[in-house]
Amino acid sequence: MHEINATDVHYKELNEEIRESIRNNEHDLILDGVCGQYYIGCGISNSNVKITINGVPGNDLGAFMNGPVINVMNNAQDGIGNTMNGGKIVIHGSVGDVLAYSMRGGSIFVKENVGYRACIHMKAYKEMNPTVVIGGCAGAFAGEYMAGGTMILLGLNKSETRPIAGVYLATGMHGGSIFIRGKISHDILWEKAEIEAVTNEDYTNIKNNVKEFCNIFKIDYNRVMDEEFVKVVPESSRPYGNLYIPGP
Numbered sequence: 001m002h003e004i005n006a007t008d009v010h011y012k013e014l015n016e017e018i019r020e021s022i023r024n025n026e027h028d029l030i031l032d033g034v035c036g037q038y039y040i041g042c043g044i045s046n047s048n049v050k051i052t053i054n055g056v057p058g059n060d061l062g063a064f065m066n067g068p069v070i071n072v073m074n075n076a077q078d079g080i081g082n083t084m085n086g087g088k089i090v091i092h093g094s095v096g097d098v099l100a101y102s103m104r105g106g107s108i109f110v111k112e113n114v115g116y117r118a119c120i121h122m123k124a125y126k127e128m129n130p131t132v133v134i135g136g137c138a139g140a141f142a143g144e145y146m147a148g149g150t151m152i153l154l155g156l157n158k159s160e161t162r163p164i165a166g167v168y169l170a171t172g173m174h175g176g177s178i179f180i181r182g183k184i185s186h187d188i189l190w191e192k193a194e195i196e197a198v199t200n201e202d203y204t205n206i207k208n209n210v211k212e213f214c215n216i217f218k219i220d221y222n223r224v225m226d227e228e229f230v231k232v233v234p235e236s237s238r239p240y241g242n243l244y245i246p247g248p
Helices: 011-023 200-217
Strands: 002-005 028-035 050-056 066-072 086-091 107-110 131-134 147-153 175-181 193-197 229-234
Touching (some): 002 011, 011 028, 175 200, 200 229
Parallel strands (some): 028 050, 066 086, 107 131
Antiparallel strands (some): 193 229
């Protein structure tokens, strides 16, 4: 276990110290005093690396990451998991906007809420099928232009004043699946997205990911699963196909 004091350390210096530690075969890193530093874990390709962050990391945590496990013991800012290829990010609080932007693989678990445009442009390819599980609620435009992968929205803190998702849910979505715990109104949904019943195969996927979520955050699994889920999917894989001029 290797401790790094990030207090008042510029993000470039901090990230170089992290990489130097990994080059020296330090694979269990604890970062103390983190306060808004960008790009922590960015581009690291090592499945043996575990990074624990005490504090609030800045934008693009885990961007282009391929393998490590990052545990954030607080909130995090925007762009978490940007174009992430593999590994796992766990947030023990809330996150800002554009969570999992263009995420291509791995998993992200957020205990509380997420901001606008969660899972925008998330995609999947062959065996790479990213998963995002959100314990709280999401802001507007969740699942925007989503092309693949799985988003599970639990809304454990939803209320009359805090809906489980904001408006324009699944806008531009053309692939992947959004699973939402409880009922949602069609009024918040993009007009070319549909609500479907969850299949047995879907429930297997949901249960496996919710169990992991509950084990991580020490939450009662049976309580989380006491409501039915609905599935949001695009009505077409080419929702804007009519905008293009057909070939000869």
